[in-house]
Amino acid sequence: MKIKSPLEVYNYLPRTNCGECGYDTCMSFAAHILDRSAKVEDCKPLVEEAKKDPKIKEKLDELLELTAPEILEVAIGTGDSAIKIGGEEVLHRHELTFFNPTAFFYDVWDTLDDRAIDERCSRVVEYRKFYVGKFLTLDGIAVRCTSGDPKRFREVVKKVAGYGKPMVLVSLDADCMKAALEEVAETRPLIYAATEGNWKEFLELSLDYNVPVVLRAKDLDVLKSMAATFRQAGVKDIVLDPVTDPLGEGLKGTFERVIQLRRTAIAGEDKDVAYPIMVTPIAAWLIDGDEVTKSYWEAVIASMFIVKYADVMIFRSIDQHVVMPTITLRFNIYTDPRTPVQVEPGLRPINDPSPEDPVFITTNFALTYYTVESDLTSGGIKGWLLVLDTGGLGVEVSVAGGQFTASKVKELIEETKIAEKVNHKILVIPGLAARLQGAIEDETGWKVLVGPMDSGRIKGWLENNWPPQD
């Protein structure tokens, strides 16, 4: 976004402090536009006035342009499952935050038999990984035309569309692509790819069917030329693929091209390359070796470019040793660093506990809390969970750093009145807080048991340690 201070935004607003946007003052609204927690269009008076007065319309458009993200935001798919890519503002997440997590598409191809296609699609659609209080899922399916047959491609694309996920359609052949688009254009797939060889046909397709398009070229002069040409011809939704070379100096070149594209777009203000970037970890499957080697290298390439600027990716492997690390890394990198990931401290009864049930304690770091809470809940364990305010730090770090202390545990026990809810005075502390055992006993007068290092093992631990023997 070109504007850097709320005052600049404020000057475009009605300055009436009407509050219709949900903020008390126009200045407050301006500040929220700047950090992208509010949209210009939320200012109803401005939007309404612009409909009547061309001068105000001009002002509104100017403000929209000045507050547009540095990198174009492109939507793939429609309805609830639609995803947005791009829309980024900064090169380093601590400068603000990264906005739209890299979208993950998983590969099927039209020479697979129908059963295998269904099997892969189902795995993508059904994938779930619990993390920080919710289930992470996968974004979409990439359908490749390996048959060279427009009819078959169309048939398979139709079948895959039935799974309701956003799609990337992969074919360099305009006839095949056209056949597929006739079937599913209204689901707004991303089409892959226009190249130096086929760009005219693909330009026509993206205009005719109004779908986002990937431009593919290793030579960044050519890539920029294509982007400028498509833009001028009226294509709005462009994605750039600077070609993922999976190995050696080829991969080194890809690293350089991706970084140069994004850096030149943001720091160099080159609007002709300010588009989302596609990286294709699937190219790792071109290297030689067994499946483990290929899939490991696929995860490596993906990780590199989740950290460095890829907005959309195509994967081959749906195996956990590829999906789990990449989906977790994506979450970590795209977590907003401005808001600490923590939950309310206090007392949480788990599975309707009785006074005989154990009392556990953990920290208010969201990840720690949700991990412990879900382990207890899904393990069918009844108990009382004390959540200590460590300022959003995990157990190990807060014990070392002095945010998890005996005196704070004592305060929490008093505040939550836990002693009135149970008929014992026994506290189970995390294994990673073992060194506080004595101090907590001295401070609180409670008996302290050291639980396992990982809350996933609480169930087994309780079998041996609860109820306590003495």
Add this chain to the structure above:
Amino acid sequence: MVGLATKKFTLDEFLEILKKYNVEELEGVTIEGDLEIELEGSAIDISAFSSLYALLSEFSNFLYHANMALGYMQRLSAMLGIPTPSIQPAAPQVPAAPEVPAAVEAVPELRIPEKLIEAKFEPYKAEYPASIEEVTIGATKADGGSRDYVVTLGGEKSLAFYTFDAEQKHLPAIAIDVFDRKPMLAKAVRMHYEDVLEDPAEWAKKCVKKFGADLVTLHLISTDPLLEDKPASEAVKVLEDVLQAVKCPIIVGGSGNKEKDPEVLEKAAEVAEGERIMLASATLDMDWERIANAAKKYGHVVLSWTQMDINNQKTLNRYLLKRVEMPRDSIVMDPTTAALGYGLDYAFTNMERIRISGLKGDTDLNFPISSGTTNAWGAREAWMIDSPIEGDTPWGPRELRGPIWEIVTGLTLSLAGVDLFMMMHPGAVAVLKEVFNTLGGRVSGGIADPGEWIFMEG
């Protein structure tokens, strides 16, 4: 870092090789000139073309082996118990298959331009005013030690692997952890050290000779008052053994006990005099002054360790510089590593901020960075047999999840600027080395056609 030169084949050699591999599909095809492929009968027959194309692809696939410098794949596969054949190096340029000419439209529609708009991509140039200090660990005979080689960290003038901005003299180094008593290890890690767990000197040898460690980190955890409480003077005998057993640069760690560590590290500094080891570590909540003074007195490097807080890192570094007067070439920082999924975002951003501050000229922060990447094994995804959470997709074999967890944790932090990785899984070490050599521009070659995935089946 083995860089293999790319050998260009002539077409004749290329055909010879194809013949050698019994390529029958070549019948009826003549290849002339440099990049021209002609099919019999001159008209392009797609089916003939595609089989040739497939053939070329297969051929290039086969040949690409060549560029597996370091043979990391083989090592990884061996680690996981899957043998892969080793193949002679060679990396020819395989001619690209000619494109089928697109049907030319008689009269192109007006809205589709005839030609691409000509544009030149001008990459944005970034330059930083300062650079990261160079810190050398280890000393050879010439410098009064007995190491065979030394490892130099730091020296960056730009962000990690941005060699298009500035040369990166030193790629990140990898140290493998050794403990002076059996530690708690994940099964997938322990299986590689089962035979040496009782013998730190043998353990160190295995790390260097078999797993390619650049350095070894010896953790004297037996000194922990809560474990054996071994006296410092006795514990450092193991250090002497390790210094004898291996000739790589050495890092020595204590047990993490605030009271005991200064004494242990002081003793270690004394017995390793001349070897320029790194003492791990000085922290704000223990007697950092005593540890740093020991490092200074005996000519070692000190690791300045803080808990994910850039300001604390600055404070501790200042203390070391101003109060102890540590030389600037003798400080490495450990701003704390959290595992993938368990705070990696904090660790990454903290390190990235530290590195950028250093490059911008903050002389309290322009030191090389170290990461305890072994922490990745604390993540349950790395070691647990399956998800304890109802509704999760099954997690798959843990032998495959563990190493990649360590790899991705390390890879992410390498992009933030880490110079030294302390690791444990040999497969993870091998893969990260390959990554560093690749991004550092030390692996030549690539594959013939990176676009082939678009057409690949199976």
